[in-house]
Amino acid sequence: MTHTKLEYADVILPLAVPLLYTYKIPLFDLDLIKPGMRVLVQLGKKKVYTAIVHSLHNSPPKQYEVKEIQKVLDNTPIIPEIQLKFWDWIAEYYMCSRGEVMKAALPAGLKLESETHVYAKLGEEVIDELENDESLIFQRILSTGSVKISEIAKLFSGKNITPIIQSLIEKQVILAGEEIKEKFKPKIESYITLNGEFSNKLFIEKAFEACKSAPKQQTLFLTFLDLQTKSKNPNFRIKKKDLITKTGIAASVIKELIKKDVLNEINDEVSRIIEVNKNLVDAKTLNTAQIKALQQIHESFTKKDVTLLHGVTASGKTEVYIQYIKDIIAQGKQVLYLLPEIALTTQITQRLQKVFGNKVGIYHSRLHDNERIELWKNLNSCNEESFQIILGVRSAIFLPFSNLGAIIIDEEHETSFKQYDPAPRYNARDSAIVMAKLHNAKTLLGTATPSIETYYNVLQKKYALVELTERHGNFAMPTIEILDLAKAYKQKRMQKNFSKDLLEKIQKNLEEKRQVILFQNRRGYSPYIECTSCGTIPHCIHCDVSLTYHKYSNTLSCHYCGYTIKNKPTCIACGDSSLETMGFGTEKIEEDLKVIFPKSRIARMDLDTTRGKNGYSSLIERFENREIDILIGTQMISKGLDFDNVGLVSVLNADNLLHMPDFRAFERGFHLMVQVAGRAGRSEQAGDVAIQTFSPLHSTINQVKNHDYNTMMKEQLEERQKFIYPPFVRLIKISLKHRDKSKAIKASDYLRSQINNKNYIQILGPEFPPVGKIQNMFVLQILLKVNKKVAYQKIREELFNAITLVKTHADYKSASIHTDVDPY
DNA sequence: AGCACGCCGACT
DNA sequence: GTCGGCGTGCTC
Numbered sequence: 145m146t147h148t149k150l151e152y153a154d155v156i157l158p159l160a161v162p163l164l165y166t167y168k169i170p171l172f173d174l175d176l177i178k179p180g181m182r183v184l185v186q187l188g189k190k191k192v193y194t195a196i197v198h199s200l201h202n203s204p205p206k207q208y209e210v211k212e213i214q215k216v217l218d219n220t221p222i223i224p225e226i227q228l229k230f231w232d233w234i235a236e237y238y239m240c241s242r243g244e245v246m247k248a249a250l251p252a253g254l255k256l257e258s259e260t261h262v263y264a265k266l267g268e269e270v271i272d273e274l275e276n277d278e279s280l281i282f283q284r285i286l287s288t289g290s291v292k293i294s295e296i297a298k299l300f301s302g303k304n305i306t307p308i309i310q311s312l313i314e315k316q317v318i319l320a321g322e323e324i325k326e327k328f329k330p331k332i333e334s335y336i337t338l339n340g341e342f343s344n345k346l347f348i349e350k351a352f353e354a355c356k357s358a359p360k361q362q363t364l365f366l367t368f369l370d371l372q373t374k375s376k377n378p379n380f381r382i383k384k385k386d387l388i389t390k391t392g393i394a395a396s397v398i399k400e401l402i403k404k405d406v407l408n409e410i411n412d413e414v415s416r417i418i419e420v421n422k423n424l425v426d427a428k429t430l431n432t433a434q435i436k437a438l439q440q441i442h443e444s445f446t447k448k449d450v451t452l453l454h455g456v457t458a459s460g461k462t463e464v465y466i467q468y469i470k471d472i473i474a475q476g477k478q479v480l481y482l483l484p485e486i487a488l489t490t491q492i493t494q495r496l497q498k499v500f501g502n503k504v505g506i507y508h509s510r511l512h513d514n515e516r517i518e519l520w521k522n523l524n525s526c527n528e529e530s531f532q533i534i535l536g537v538r539s540a541i542f543l544p545f546s547n548l549g550a551i552i553i554d555e556e557h558e559t560s561f562k563q564y565d566p567a568p569r570y571n572a573r574d575s576a577i578v579m580a581k582l583h584n585a586k587t588l589l590g591t592a593t594p595s596i597e598t599y600y601n602v603l604q605k606k607y608a609l610v611e612l613t614e615r616h617g618n619f620a621m622p623t624i625e626i627l628d629l630a631k632a633y634k635q636k637r638m639q640k641n642f643s644k645d646l647l648e649k650i651q652k653n654l655e656e657k658r659q660v661i662l663f664q665n666r667r668g669y670s671p672y673i674e675c676t677s678c679g680t681i682p683h684c685i686h687c688d689v690s691l692t693y694h695k696y697s698n699t700l701s702c703h704y705c706g707y708t709i710k711n712k713p714t715c716i717a718c719g720d721s722s723l724e725t726m727g728f729g730t731e732k733i734e735e736d737l738k739v740i741f742p743k744s745r746i747a748r749m750d751l752d753t754t755r756g757k758n759g760y761s762s763l764i765e766r767f768e769n770r771e772i773d774i775l776i777g778t779q780m781i782s783k784g785l786d787f788d789n790v791g792l793v794s795v796l797n798a799d800n801l802l803h804m805p806d807f808r809a810f811e812r813g814f815h816l817m818v819q820v821a822g823r824a825g826r827s828e829q830a831g832d833v834a835i836q837t838f839s840p841l842h843s844t845i846n847q848v849k850n851h852d853y854n855t856m857m858k859e860q861l862e863e864r865q866k867f868i869y870p871p872f873v874r875l876i877k878i879s880l881k882h883r884d885k886s887k888a889i890k891a892s893d894y895l896r897s898q899i900n901n902k903n904y905i906q907i908l909g910p911e912f913p914p915v916g917k918i919q920n921m922f923v924l925q926i927l928l929k930v931n932k933k934v935a936y937q938k939i940r941e942e943l944f945n946a947i948t949l950v951k952t953h954a955d956y957k958s959a960s961i962h963t964d965v966d967p968y
Numbered sequence: 969a970g971c972a973c974g975c976c977g978a979c980t
Numbered sequence: 981g982t983c984g985g986c987g988t989g990c991t992c
Contacts, residue, residue: 187970191969191971
C-alpha cells in the first residue's frame, strides 16, 4: 500500500468566522505538521494570523485557490488532541465559532499577528517635493529606518493617515511590508561572577592590582570575594540587583570592574512563576467524618463520573480536597482545582502551596500575559518540573492538560463560572464535567449550598452524593436571628439603615473584642439620586439606566457603559436643590457607621477598595490580625474566608437579594445568606447572625434561619417545574441589537417568526430586557425553553438557519445577534 | 477582526 | 465638482 501524505490543513483562525479555512502544507513541513500546532497563515490581501491546525486531509478545495501555510510555529502540538476536541464541544454547545474559543483559550502572546511596517526607499533629497504631512511622516520614517503604521497613527492622533501613506507609496518614496513580532519576552536576570577561577592566585592578584587605585572598586571586590568564600561554591554567582542592595555600591562601580575583566556579567532566562517556600507541611489529619467522606468519594467514582460533596459551611471540605488531590497525583495524574473568580483568595492558595509546594500552578485573571505563557509552556513541557495541580478560575479549563485525573469544582453553585461576554458564553462548571469525561477523569463538585441544577442531577442518580453534616471541630452552627425592619420603623427603633437591635448586637461584640462582618450586596454610595421637588432621576444618555452616585469622587456614573458626569448640587431638570440619595451601598454604610461607632476601626471591602494588586489580600490580612473591628462588604466577603474571631455577621437588607426579576432569585438569595452566615462561629466561640428584612415571614428567609437546604431545594424544584424553568428545560437566550428602535423590533419579530415552535416547550418574547438600551443600541431578547428530549443538534441547526435568515435579510442585516445557552 | 469596496453628505 | 464618512461583504 502506498502511503500518501496529507497535503492540506484545516485551521482555526482567531476570528468569529463560522468555518475552518483550508491551507496547503509546504512540502518541507509535510512530515512535521500535526493538529494542535500553531501556524502562520495569510488571510485576505496582507494580514497574517496565527492559526491552530485542526485537522489534516487530502482533498484539494475546488471553489477557491488555496494559499500555502507561511510558517509552522511549533515542533510539537501546543493544544493536546483531547483539548482540541473539547474546543469543538464548546463551540457546538454554546453556539459560537471555534475561532472565538481559540481567542478565549490562548494567551495573547501565543497569537502572533502581523503589522504593516513602512521603510524609506529614497533619501532626504525628495523631501522638498512632498506635501506638508507627507514630509513629516517621511522624515519620521527616515530617522528610524522602519516604522509601524500604528505608531505613525498615534503621532497624528485622530487624523486619518492612510491616504498620506498611500500617496507616499504611489510616489515610490516608501515601501510597505508585513512584519511579525514575537510578543513573549522571557524574563532576564543579570548575575555577577568572578571573571576567573577563585582558586587561581595569579588571577586574584592581578584583579586586586587592577582596582588598587579605586577604593570603591576595591571594597566591591573584597566584598565579592568574601561572599564567595562564605558560599563555599567555586561557581558562585549573585544577582546584580542583590549585590547592589547588599553592598550599597553603585551599578557603575560593578560596570568598571567588568570592564577591567575582574567580574563577569551573565544574563540568564528566569521564570516569572514565584518560587514557593520549600518547607512543606503535612496536610492536616482528617477527622472521622472527613475520612469517611473521602472514602465515599473514592467509592462513588467507581460507579459515577461526577460526585457532589455537600458539606455545611466550615465542615472542612478543603482538607478533604487536599487528601483527594494527594491520592490522584500519587497516580502521576494532574488535578484541576477550579474556584469562582472572586474566591481565589490567598487563603486557599497558601493552604495548597504549603502542602504541595512547587507542584501547584496558579491561573487567575490578574496574571500578566507573560506569566500565562510560562504556565502554558510549563504544562506543555511535560517533565518533572511541570505542575501537577492547577488552581485556577473559569478560563483555566483551556490549559493544555495532557494527563488529567480529576477536576475539583469548589463553590459549585457560583454564578461567576459562567462567562457572559464575549463569546464563548460558557459555563466552566458544566464544561469541566464534559472535559473530564474526554480525559477519562472524575469531577468532584463541592459546596455548602448546591445549585438546584446539580442537586437535581443527584436526585436523578446522574451524580453521586457525599455529605458532611457537621462543622469541623464540632463548632456549633451559628444561630440566625431575623430582624423585622417594618416593625422597627413603626416603633421608631431605627438609626439610618440599622435597627436598634442590630446596633446593640454590634456594640456587645465590640465590647467583647470580637469582630463584626456586615454584608450589603451593593457597592457605591447609593444606587441613584432623586430630586424630591420634581422627581427627576439622572439617567445615562447612552443606556436605559439611572446613574449611580459615588460619593468619594462626587460623580454619577453608568455601570453599563462607564458614562460619568460630575454631580451637581441642583436638579438638572428644575434647578431645585432638594436632591436626595436613594437606597444605600457599602460606601454609605461605612460613612454612617463611622458616625455611630467613632472609636471602632471600620473597613470596607468591595470592587472599589480591592482594585489594586494587593488591595484584597491586605484587607484580609488586616482583618485576620484584628486591625479591623467591623468589615463591610459585598459578595466578596461571602466566599471561603476563614476567620476565627467573628462574633457577628449581619445581612443588612435581605429584600434586595430576594426581590429580583429572576427565577433564580430565591435560590441565589439562599446561597448568599447561608454563605455569609457561614463566616460566623468558625472557632469554639459560637457566632451570631442577624438578618434585617421587611419580609420576616418569607419562606426563603426562614429556610436560611433553619439551615434547611432540603426544603429550599424541594420548594424551588416545584416552582421550576410549575413555571417551566431549568433543570426541567434548557434555556437559550437570543439577544438582538440594533441602532434603530423600530428596526430592532421588526428584526426580532422576524427572527421569532422563523423559529419553529415544535422544538420548544415555550418561547418568550421578543421583549425589551430591564435595560432596553445599552450604548445607544436597542436590545430585544427572545427566551427559548428547549425540550431536553429533542436532539440538541437539531435545535442548533434550526436556530442557526433562523439567525442566518435575519442576517441576510436586506432590512435587518445590520442587526447584531448573539445566543446565550444556559444563561444566568 | 481587518480591510477593500461602494454609495451619499460637507466642503473648495 | 470632489473628498471622505461609514455601512457591507469577504477572507481558504
